[in-house]
Amino acid sequence: MEEKKKIATRDAYGRALAELAATDKNLVVLDADLSKSTKTADFAAVAPERFFNAGIAEQNMIGVAAGLAACGKTPFVSSFAIFATGRAYEQIRNSVANPQLNVKIAATHAGITVGEDGSTHQSIEDISLMRTLPNMTVVVPADAIETTQAVKELAAFKGPAYLRLGRLATPQVNDENYQFKLGEAVLLRPGRDIAIFACGMMVAVALEAAELLAQENISATVVNVHTIKPLDNDSIIDNAGCCGAAISVEEHSIYGGLGSAIAEVLAENCSVPFARVGIEDKFGQSGSPDALLRVYGLTPTAVATRAKAVIAKKNSK
Amino acid sequence: MSLNVVADYAKEMRRKIISMLGLSGSGHPGGSLSATDILAELYFDGMRVDPSNPKWEDRDRLILSKGHAAPALYAALALKGYFPVEELDNLRKLGSRLQGHPDMKKLPGVDMSSGSLGQGLSAANGMALAGRLDDKDYYVYVIMGDGENQEGQVWEAAMFAAHYKLDHIIAFVDHNRLQIDGNITDVLSPEPLKDKWQSFGWNVQQIDGHNIEQIATAIAAAKQVKAQPSLIIADTIKGKGVSFMENQVSWHGNAPKAQQVEQALSELA
Structure with missing residues (x-):
């Protein structure tokens, strides 16, 4: 990239x-x-x-x-x-x-x-x-x-x-022509095998993970879910439904955040194999941001690995 | 308005408080009756308000920070003409605009939602700042409980008001000395209130909170104070005006039964 x-x-x-x-x-x-x-x-x-x-x-x-x-x-x-x-x-x-x-x-x-x-x-x-x-x-x-x-x-x-908002300087995923619309998730990369829903700085990580997956001939959709509430239910259902598998990625607890919000929508509307990537049931700690992202499984490689596990579940059905 | 007329309104408010609590079967008579004279003086004399235009930008604001005294506020607002007096009968009923604690989204005349203790003075700070930014001369009145002074946020707000010299805030402490679990000095003493508020940079007066003339005079004196917020510690009696409720902590949050309503109303005749 x-x-x-x-x-x-x-x-x-x-x-x-x-x-x-x-x-x-x-x-x-x-x-x-x-x-x-x-x-x-x-x-x-x-x-x-x-x-x-x-x-x-x-x-x-x-x-x-x-x-x-x-x-x-x-x-x-x-x-x-x-x-x-x-x-x-x-x-x-x-x-x-x-x-x-x-x-x-x-x-x-x-x-x-x-x-x-x-x-x-x-x-x-x-x-x-x-x-x-x-x-x-x-x-x-x-x-x-x-x-x-x-x-x-x-x-x-x-x-x-x-x-x-975040403290860390992070990569730009949008260009100058981008138009933010409250409540409308943005499809950044269309794919077939899995939908990756992300928010905040994890959108850039999700895009990198999609690149890694592409090298293995896995085609991933990446959606920027910038508005968590009201959630763009249609985008979640459509993209998860199309791919038949989905993960969420957030720099937040897996309880109650983006992942939970998406899980709620999917469970009620469109049940597909799904995983929440985020901070498991534990607190953070001191360290450099990069080291912490690695330890807590929020790197492109870690996201790609989680994506492949969910795709495997889909294929074993 | 003459102070006798204000006193008449106060008595009518007390009658309404007892009646509506009797009908609702739940609510807070003690702290409503202790705050009644302050509210009567404000709504029927001291405050610049227009019940036909409750959102008037230049109006004085009132925040009932001790929101559980809602029946007293509702009685004042109804008698002032913000909504029909008959609506007081709907206190705490499903679908009523008269919620258990004041809701600014539902009831005209309520300037700020309240009920969770400790939050009113902060909102008053914001209203006073907005008035200053907009070059308006309205006053923001706040009524706090004395037990409420145990909340840390009150002191954050006190610091803020003094730091920003918010001289259009006039706050009352309804000093009835009782809270749900007993005497404030037994539960967790907020005393000496006067010294505390003065040391936080406030102009402080202490008055008889059931003497309409003293309330009016204290408000007038507070308006003369510049570059400093004003606090009026109003010494009151919880349950004031109803013999069997006065100074009884058990009447903090219990509604009177039919026979008790009758007795109370006869005392307030």
């Missing part, structure tokens, strides 16, 4: 916010003492009067955002995914999701690729937590280009949303 420039989705997030500041005067941004890491500092630099640092106090920050939204503002609130969704979960549930307030929770440092900071800072449950909330939209962009567009679309969209 051609080597493309790597950019972290958090970098694209900060730039998109700063760009929007000029045109969207309702936009306000809050952070919990991590603005340099989450990149909301980019917004603070161009619109300081609409940036509020809430300090290391995420529960209050979510409530402040709810109050701003109740008065017509469009608040984006940022922290690391573990604190934004975990520490403030019940505030998100009762002060944002239930009253359907227009708050965007844009959390960075999701997943194990946080790296050396270790398990306390590696959120592998956030998709699950946010997906279970009524009224909540959940978006996991695959790259910087998609992030930029998702930020703009979510700023225009009325309602609570969770945007999951």
